[in-house]
Amino acid sequence: MRLTPGPPRDIDLDTVDLFDLDLYGTGDPHAVWDVMRAEAPLHHQVLPDGRDFWSVTRYEDVCRVLGDHREFTSERGTVPTHLGQDDVAAGVLLTSTDPPRHTEVRRPLGSRFTARAVRSWEDSIRRSVTRFLEPALDGEVFDLAEKALLLPAIVTGPLLGIPEKDWEELVQLTAMVAAPCDPHFQLGSEAATLAISHHELVGYVTEWVKERRRSGAEDDSLLHHLMSVRPGGAPLSDREIALDGYSILLGANVTTPHTVSGTVQALIERPEQYGRAQADPGLIPDLVEEGLRWTSAACNFMRHAATDVPVAGGVIPAGAAVVAWIGSANRDAALFAAPHTFDITRPNAKRQIAFGFGSHFCIGAPLARLTLRVFFEELLRRFDSLTLAGEPDHLRSYFIAGMTHLPITAQKRRTP
Template structure:
């Protein structure tokens, strides 16, 4: 997806655009279509050839309303657009597909391990992971930041979860398949087959880790925590432990790489902003991180189902209807962001919702923010500029917006 230029609204016909088509998100211009929808059709219905249908909401306030109230819009029938029409087997077990009150029982004890305070001890480890990530750039040649970024969150989440390093490459591949099963880079057959293989491999993997740990002293890592914590007044079942390991891993691996590569792409395309950031990183990195998140919005869409008939975005949806929220659109809403298509590393009052909104607000947000802060601190300590050295390739996915290829040259200080 193009995430740099201001959209060309005249060229965008929302009635002709297929928001359900991964190819549209790879080679089309969803930002132009979203701009049209925000302006003229804030509640937009799309009916697929097989009869399935979903509404789209694109304005910031409407997206927050849908994400913010589980009594009106449930997550329990699946929260990803690609699952449209298929009930979710992880409902009530995996955090992201569970509504309150059960959701809070699962989330509270897990969250304790992922707050900024709890993660303070991880800073050195993350700095090391970032140093490894940037190492090939020190030679001054061309390197593919998008490709390399795929492994970065794994080195942190893998250590946090407590999975051995020898397994990280497999887990990176399976989560990439699950996040973008229609991208040729990751697919092993049809999209549905790729998704099935990815789920099977990852669930089997975590089932084996849980089996080998049962009966032993609980480890201090996140798998150990999931296996020993209580939610409500009972421990988690093995199935719940496995689903939530998957959720944490997917949450980290599917999104983080794209904010890294997308923010570096934006800096390469806005030399004035690059100069500002490189000139005073200590002052700029905190706002650069937030602008990078708003700009890239890697978690592009989420799904909810209406619980009752309700008014939404000036129209009506019926109980049982599927509603897709487009986070990348909400984060360019001109009602909320001044000059939303300007990449501004010093943007003030940046109320982006890249991490979602409401009860399911990203559990990994403190970890992601810490990783990005360290990454850009290290980047500007070592380098003064970034330039593209070949074409970018965009991910083929309706769920995740991002890059699979971005050759760059980074000039040392």
């Protein structure tokens, strides 16, 4: 998805198709969302197959839809690729549960993900990032987007307790779930790609749990921790562990790589911003926040209205699906001045909602922030400048905003 919108043009909101993959592969969704925020902050679309959904695009409305489970439930699925099929894991999977059950499962997991808890991972993350950047040091073309797909596995694999030999396959499977229509990941049809990848991923975690039960082995990994969680006093079933392991794998793998690629692209296009961050590494946490706002890798999440809910001057009828467009909210001029300017000194970039809002706020946010900070510290320390070495290829997905190719060359830093 192009992250810097092109010049304003006439857009007919009655005919716009927000699920058109070309809009994200080669088109300009920010130009469409700009018009939606201004003219139709509550928008309704019927797809050719009869499925329909509502959209909210303003910051305030997106926070409300994501954050208020009494009005907007997660229990019928939260990923727009599942529109029209009720989630088989409703009420079980962490992401598809409302409080109080959601709070009971999330609380013990959350303690493993706090900023303080993940800090102990910093040295190991730095080693992984250093290893990751090494091939770029020789000045040859380096496909950052392609390589970055493996970065979260390198970082979170050990934390989750997943052996290195399985990372590549799991990265491929999670990419298939996130972008089932992208030619890099599609196997047959969209439905087949989703079914195969879901089945394989849940099967992987289920096998892992069975194996642990058989061997009685214990370790400090997160998947092992899931086996000891007791929401409401009872342990999770193997199916529940498999489904939660699946959402952690998915959450970790499909977002961070695209935040890395999109932020690096923004810096290449604006060498003065690169220079500022390099001259003052104290700005790197701000660079990370602006990169999260700018890329909004999880472009949206979905909810269903629990009752008729008045929003943005209209009413979402009870039971209807509503897509909360995070990518649009993060460019809302009501909150972010000159929203299409990438500015690492933006005073309120921390109010970005790339990690969502409310009770489902991304559990991996502290880990993602740490990974991104370490990544940019090491990148800026090693390279004087970066250059685009070809056109980026955008992911064909209306759910994840990202790239499949970003060829770059890096010029090694002369002065330390």
